[in-house]
Amino acid sequence: MAIRADYLGMPLSIDDLDHENLAYFGHCAEHEFHLQKCDDCKLLRYPPTTGCPWCASPNATWTRVEGKGEVHSYEEVHHAIQPAFRDFTPYMVLLVDLDTQRGKPSEHEALRVVGNLTTPDGRLAPPDMVARVGIGSRVRMVFSDVAPGLALPQWTLDEGAVQPAKPWRYPQD
């Protein structure tokens, strides 16, 4: 079934033909993170695809993956382009290396999952939290609920993890 929803005033939708995104966001709606695992080479991949980027196999199985990792890179948006984000600046877009499958298939790869920095309940993080996060910060996955069958995976600081004394931040800060 196609999904049409509203998030921060933005219309979001998934067509009923889009089986891959329906499955991905459907698992997120249950607050579980699932990725496609290749039935042949056994590597996970992100985001959803119709074939394995590493071995081209079309066969995969949705597999539960732990939502923990480390910030690989980030940006801090001060001038929002989309009207929906104007009330939340500065907001952060994080690129997070999952602990699962990090360094595979080569040392330069990881499952790098995009998300905003949010509070534990999935709301865009306030400025004082944004200022504490940088490359190397440990984060855990949380979810922004949008509609039945659709939640967005997001990242929040992992309070239970050992954090770097000073995560790397843009030098002008």
Added chain:
Amino acid sequence: MPMPTDAPGDTDVSTPKYLRDKYAIVGVGETTYVRGSGKTTRALGTWALRNAIADAGLQPADLDGMLSYSNNDSTSATFMAGDIGTRLNFYMDCVGGGSSTEALIGIAIGVMEAGLCKCVALFRAMNGYSQVRIGGTGARSAAPINGDALHSRAYGWQSAGQMFSPTFMRHMYDYGTRPEQVAMVKVIHSEHASNNPKALYRKRYTVDEVLGSRIICKPLHLLDCCVETDNATAIIVTRADRARDLRHTPALIRGIAGRCSKPRMDMHYQAGPISRVAGYYAKDILWPNAGVGPEDVDATGSYDAFTFTAMLQLEDYGFCKKGEGGDYVSSGIMRLGGKRPNNTSGGHLCEGYTHGMNMVIENVRQLRHDVDDSCPIGPDGKRQHTYDYREGGCRQVRDIEVTANLGWANPMTGSAMIMRRG
């Protein structure tokens, strides 16, 4: 300059090698670079095409091929051809932005080599400020988000600056690249633009002004970002033997890499290192095809959608070692009067934004030794260049023979072209 000969075995005996110098850019044209053209993209496109035809010394009927690129923000070749008075034997309108110019020149060579037509015009016509904003603001920013776009735009990750910034930030982390080094790209291009009467912004900026401008998307300040303008640009390509009869010294095309990509174009950050850009792959096509290397290049046109993009490409195409881009762009090498100036027109940061074509036009004029600065025009109709690069002065590179254009679409896709003076 003496062009290197190939030692047996150092490049493959391929079609690209065989085509070195066989085709040339013979005409270039543009509209003004403005904010608020007051014209349709159709009117802008025909204006630039007419200028390019006149510049080449051709008649409209000589053009029998046409290529264009746009992101559904322009008018196609079907509406241009009649307006400039020609009938086409071949045309193609492609989707694309930056990196399209060099790739389409490669396609133009291919279709002429295949006998489909004999003279091809490329154009890019856009109201990038007054109609479809290049920065992604306006109607585009509020468009519904469907399917695969949920993995990007739903996170407020949409504009070019937003999409590229993880690459820029990681480069600073990996290599210690400093904001004041990157800011020098804007400083130098603004110096060049101050000697370009066509440039939208002709003011010279300082590093402090760049770093003092407001943050758009960290690590990008306002002045790290290119301008948005309304304009059209056009280029005419034909066989070099035909070029001899035309108005200007031809810019011979030595070699091209077209829309060469990193792995995982659906989300290139999955393949690392993420501070690497497409030039890493394109260089292995470009240099062997062209039969020259970075040291042979007298001026570059490294695409400056942002200060960072110019730097990253120069690095991955081998103009300096990986990680030393910050030193390269802040050393003065790429300043007029330096060893290898970059974007002598002021580029996208200052002259105007036409998705890469104006940087190719600039290098064509450089190779003619007839760049359109404020130097006096002599009795032969050519400018008498002073090589005094102070503000308002000359921007001709002395004795220039070889140029490299490095076109950027995004971190994962790039095109490049080597030209030499005919």
